[in-house]
Amino acid sequence: MRISEKLNQAYSSSNPPPATFSFEFFVPKTSQGVQNLYDRMDRMYELNPIFIDITWNAGGRSSSLTNEMVYTAQSALGLETCMHLTCTNMSVSLIDEALERAKKSGCQNILALRGDPPLDGTESTGDFKYAKDLILYIRKNYGNYFNIGVAAYPEGHPEESDLDLTVKYLKDKCDAGADFIITQMFYDTDNFIEWCSKVRKIGVDIPIIPGIMPISTYAAFMRRAKWSEIKVPKHFLDVLEPIKDDDFLVREKGTELVSQMCTKLLESGYVKHLHFYTMNLERSTIMCLENLGLIDQVKSHDTIGGAILPWRKSLNPSRQKETIRPIFWQNRKHSYISRTSTWDEFPNGRWGDSSSPAFGDIDLNAADLLRQSPKRAFELWGHPQSLKEFADLTISYLRGQLKSMPWSDGSISEDTSVIAEDLVKLNQNGFITINSQPPLNATRSNDKVFGWGPKNGYVFQKQYLEFFCHKSVISKLLDQVDIFNKSSGDNSRVLTYYVVDKTGELITNTNDEDINAVTWGVFPGEEIVQPTIVERNSFLAWKDEAYSLITEWVRIFESNLAKDFLKGKEAQVQTSIEFFKSFETDFVLCNIVNNNFTDDAKELFGVFEGLQFQ
Structure with missing residues (x-):
């Protein structure tokens, strides 16, 4: 099912949940890592996410493995899956191959991304320059079969410092045919809410899904924040810096901070769904969901998850x-x-x-x-x-x-x-x-x-x-x-x-x-x-x-x-x-x-x- 339809189904019921959620996983580098990730995804299915998404690594075995993992998630694990698809340095034939394989797997959801430009600073040699071009191509050739998601940057894009301009580019992608938005990770809740207000004011009315990065260790937390060029609020640092050498305590206190952030997002009125960047881990994400009281509430909600049969229903x-x-x-x-x-x-x-x-x-x-x-x-x-x-x-x-x-x-x-x-x-x-x-x-x-x-x-x-x-x-x-x-x-x-x-x-x-x-x-x-x-x-x-x-x-x-x-x-x-x-x-x-x-x-x-x- 398309993600936008699943969200509408959840919130149009007579007993809507306080929030829904989804998980992102990345493609492991080893075959045993893939098998272990399937086991982890299998366990996290029991939490009843609305969907999962799987990242795309263009070129070589990693890109074909994305398609294979989408097939397994849809067919064997019964998880509604969204496939990342980047278009930088990608020919039309490769894009078509990826989309056709996704369609045969029963996947109806694509996160359309430009992807990182060549590291040497040269221009992309593919048939697509921007994510908008990929969206237009999918709509032209596949109609409304795919639900298309797009990325957004509440704190600005590394290649564009003008925040108003990044919002305009987001509007262009939405006008090209996007159905939902998933944002980059962030921790500055006030800035995110202000950004949502700007997005709504320029006429974007599709679901905004915030990207949530749980905190597992202090070093990983700071490394990811630096790599993504995002602001870390002072109250996060005040809590985490004094205990940065205690991984167990960092995860516990970090979970409290991220849970408080999610609560504020849900109370803002702009957000109903949370998307967790799991980094292929499970404990930190589960701790956040437990803190938010979402696991039991979602499990008891008949329209979300809940297989009709005693075995896992295939979505192929x-x-x-x-x-x-x-x-x-x-x-x-x-x-x-x-x-x-x-x-x-x-x-x-x-x-x-x-x-x-x-x-x-x-x-x-x-x-x-x-x-x-x-x-x-x-x-x-x-x-x-x-x-x-x-x-x-x-x-x-x-x-x-x-x-x-x-x-x-x-x-x-x-x-x-x-x-x-x-x-x-x-x-x-x-x-x-x-x-x-x-x-x-x-x-x-x-x-x-x-x-x-x-x-x-x-x-x-x-x-x-x-x-x-x-x-x-x-x-x-x-x-x-x-x-x-x-x-x-x-x-x-x-x-x-x-x-x-x-x-x-x-x-x-x-x-x-x-x-x-x-x-x-x-x-x-x-x-x-x-x-x-x-x-x-x-x-x-x-x-x-x-x-x-x-x-x-x-x-x-x-x-x-x-x-x-x-x-x-x-x-x-x-x-x-x-x-x-x-x-x-x-x-x-x-x-x-x-x-x-x-x-x-x-x-x-x-x-x-x-x-x-x-």
């Missing part, structure tokens, strides 16, 4: 009607989006057409399969040499001591944590768990842990367990599943399962075409929504990825990088390689669904009693 145009996903990828949304992008039927709101030749066509050579650099993988997971060490690693994750596992991009979720100790016991007995959910029976949709969807509804879940099991144990486990089912009545399939090895040999007690809804909600005035399912074809597609993650892990141990990270531990690394290769051969991937959602979690875990492999 080709997936806007998607309402169902296989549960197997619930902890790997980046992977799910990229690996199912060629599956059919997303425009019709389905999870995929198993009769399509594209179904299950997964690019398992993708560089982001493991989503961790080799060094980071070693730091997180070490080099397990036995099933017990592998199980202990999973247990550390279940107890919140690890932030991710190969099969889970983020920390254990709150809803899974309620069965964490039962999962721990399974791992101690040789079942390596990778995905699960507890049962729910008519839980209110506004429940803080399990709720999702519109208010005044009820949500349901069947208990689901996914795990690796040694081949010598699986027959005993399935015997106990059959005993459980028989005790539930004739021809009963209370527990349904899929079991598959790396080669694709499948054992199941389901029918070929079964599609089992494992999560659903019932809401007033709406049909029943069934957002997660278990079924055969997507499970087999997921199987390829699950085993390939192990293969990628082994490749790290076999790489030259391992020699650098683990010098003196060559024997242990070799043992790890041998263990994981045998694991791939000797363990099968299993999932079990308890279709009686009225059972408590203990019923399914009871099926594993007496089973153990070490």
Whole structure:
């Protein structure tokens, strides 16, 4: 959605928030930095920003990476994204390429910037001289598809000391077709309010969004202020200079100062929305939002954020009607989006057409399969040499001591944590768990842990367990599943399962075409929504990825990088390689669904009693 429409939607409601906010992120220099930033953006999604923006670095890999990050933010993370686009030294063809890629990602918001001139003082050689030229070009060739933002300088532009002239240039950009304004950072609130008055008096009536730079350390605060050539008010210096060597105290007091500044801006009547320059950090920004009391108020506001489904809705145009996903990828949304992008039927709101030749066509050579650099993988997971060490690693994750596992991009979720100790016991007995959910029976949709969807509804879940099991144990486990089912009545399939090895040999007690809804909600005035399912074809597609993650892990141990990270531990690394290769051969991937959602979690875990492999 366009930013101006989102702002109008927020403030035209019957219960408008006191303020809305957004975040800016810049493109990291390393691939691991990009993955870490995705994780940070993912966490900050929970704060419900109206949008984020991602900076543009013209030329080379950095500019294409901006487009890639916009695609990920829109498609996988479900964050409304604004893409910076600078036109200095940019040809029309490069501008078109960037805009087309943004459009295909579902991005409808562009911050149109001139960009920095050449460092040697020469004239720009591109097809655009000013940001106004870029705005006119976008409007001419893309009509109103894009919402266009422009930059403004409340304390003057470094290349123009006449403030009245900079306001005139801003008016020219607005007249060319701008929809909103984002300002440079500042700390002089009185000057900003006076500048807003000038802008409004010359006929600019589009939203003015102030750029807010939180204060993390004194050195960074002063460096950014100097670089941006902005005034630092005396009362800021009076507070911060005496404590400049105490980073913790500077952040605390700096947050108070910035929060007071934001309060004054909101009270001025010129501002309703705050845009935070995060510098790819999160704590200082979150502290400001907490001080302003905006986090809880925005979370409770139905028209802002608040996914309808229990998984993150993609904003990519080709997936806007998607309402169902296989549960197997619930902890790997980046992977799910990229690996199912060629599956059919997303425009019709389905999870995929198993009769399509594209179904299950997964690019398992993708560089982001493991989503961790080799060094980071070693730091997180070490080099397990036995099933017990592998199980202990999973247990550390279940107890919140690890932030991710190969099969889970983020920390254990709150809803899974309620069965964490039962999962721990399974791992101690040789079942390596990778995905699960507890049962729910008519839980209110506004429940803080399990709720999702519109208010005044009820949500349901069947208990689901996914795990690796040694081949010598699986027959005993399935015997106990059959005993459980028989005790539930004739021809009963209370527990349904899929079991598959790396080669694709499948054992199941389901029918070929079964599609089992494992999560659903019932809401007033709406049909029943069934957002997660278990079924055969997507499970087999997921199987390829699950085993390939192990293969990628082994490749790290076999790489030259391992020699650098683990010098003196060559024997242990070799043992790890041998263990994981045998694991791939000797363990099968299993999932079990308890279709009686009225059972408590203990019923399914009871099926594993007496089973153990070490």
